[in-house]
Amino acid sequence: MSAVLGRIRALLPRERMTRADVIAGLPGAIGSVPDGMASGVLAGVSPLHGLYASMAGRVFGGLSTSTRLMVVTTTSASALAAGSALTDIPDEDRSAALVMLTLVAGGVMIVAAVLRLGRYTRFVSHSVMTAFLLGVAANIAFGQIPALLGVDAEGGFALAKAVNVLTHPGEIDWRSAVVGVSALILMWALGQTRLRLYASLVALLVPTVLVVALGWDSVSRVSDIATIPTGFPIPGLPDLTVLSPALLSGALTVAVIVLVQGAGVAESAPNPDGSRSSANRDFTAQGVGNVAASLLRGMPVGGSVGQTALNRTAGARTRWAAIWSGLWLVVLLRGTGRASAHANPRSCPDCGSCRVPGSGQAVGHLEQRIYLPGRVRYNADGDAVAAGHSRGGNRGRALTDPAAEPGSHRPQGGSPAGGR
Structure with missing residues (x-):
């Protein structure tokens, strides 16, 4: 010892x-x-x-x-x-x-x-090194414009997606734009003060409170992609x-x-x-x-x-x-x-009866809040488990029940969910 x-x-x-x-x-x-x-x-x-x-x-x-x-x-x-x-x-x-x-x-x-x-x-x-970091910064800036403005942009690379967004202004979600721009302004403004150490935290919290208080469901959230873990992962x-x-x-x-x-x-x-x-x-x-x-x-x-x-x-x-x-x-x-485990649960848009806790644990036939159409979802291990509401194989099993199989839940008056 x-x-x-x-x-x-x-x-x-x-x-x-x-x-x-x-x-x-x-x-x-x-x-x-x-x-x-x-x-x-x-x-x-x-x-x-x-x-x-x-x-x-x-x-x-x-x-x-x-x-x-x-x-x-x-x-x-x-x-x-x-x-x-x-x-x-x-x-x-x-x-x-x-x-x-x-x-x-x-x-x-x-x-x-x-x-x-x-x-x-x-x-x-x-x-x-300066040129390299400038290139990285430009790629990041162009690549995040679609998410900043709430647009599902098309394009094979960051600049192409940014141009696609700017040439289709009618698709911009103004709520997403308000939230994103307000976060940028807070980061910049607080960075000039003695509170600069907490600028990123304030820029994260204030827009989040705004979204929740006003009920802006059109703004994409982290929970639409993955659930924040409750501790250290198992090696x-x-x-x-x-x-x-x-x-x-x-x-x-x-x-x-x-x-x-x-x-x-x-x-x-x-x-x-x-x-x-x-x-x-x-x-x-x-x-x-x-x-x-x-x-x-x-x-x-x-x-x-x-x-x-x-x-x-x-x-x-x-x-x-x-x-x-x-x-x-x-x-x-x-x-x-x-x-987050005590957050308000959401209803499953597929059958209307399942409830998904804020912790990301599954109840019914949903696994890890997989209900966002057209987007890849990730479970608590970071694995892609579905696009939209579909599920597949062991990667999509509910973490609350290791033996749960896709398709085990039947929506009221419908066919097995897993058979869709």
Whole structure:
């Protein structure tokens, strides 16, 4: 037992944990909820993957970073790269493929550290990184215009979808536009004040209250895509059957992007004691963070410019701040998950008699609130289980009854639901 405890102590940061680190982790945890969910959306998968990755990256990646204030979490660049690698993969396999891609990318990062490839990051010019980040920002902005304005846009890439929305103004949902624009204004305005640490939280809460208070059902909600989990996911190995040459290539691309961006974070956030960061050690930390994220059904993570800056602004002093950020996130999700379990249930539009609790647990023939026509739905594991109201195989079984089979419920006066 003493040997096990000794190994655990060896993994923990050697710096003394301070009260400032514990407090500094809270703003990062709050901001990571919308950031993590947005990363999942950017990658084209369930937002749950982003939340799981945010927890795993901060805790396990933060254990051994050489850049002490670096926060290892989801990033827009890695999310977009992962989403591009999954473009040709069927919806029902995307979650499993993303988890496998994350594991492979983490392995590549660890191998890069073993081969001591960190010294080559200094050859990446500042102009290249600037152009890369500008491209990522533009892709994000164009890609989110349809969701911002509540339009189901057509197009093969982000810019095409944005043009489709702007050329069809009659399809814009004004309620969605009001909610989205108000969130942007709040983020910008509060960012100029002393409340900037909580800007993302306020921008998330105020429009949410507005939607609920006014009953704007036309505004898309997170519950239309996935249910927020009530705790930490159970670790599990990725599905090896989804591994392919294309997935390996995508994982290599993600690894390179994460490592280069992490090197930029190390330059922008020097250690408080003046010690020099080790690129290879940061490679290892980010690799470990990705391996842990994959085992917890997460997505790629890396050194985040924005979250690291928030960590420094909040008063972080050691690696413990990033670790506490991940722990606070677990606490937050546990609390919000319990609160959502008592939300008002919704009726099934298919039969009118089933009720679906806010916790996402199924009653009757619905699984995980699968009733949004024309959209892919995800269960609590992040798997795509249906498009619209359809269900299929074990992926669509109700979590409240592991033995439940699709089609076991009969709407009043109708045929088996599963036979539609």
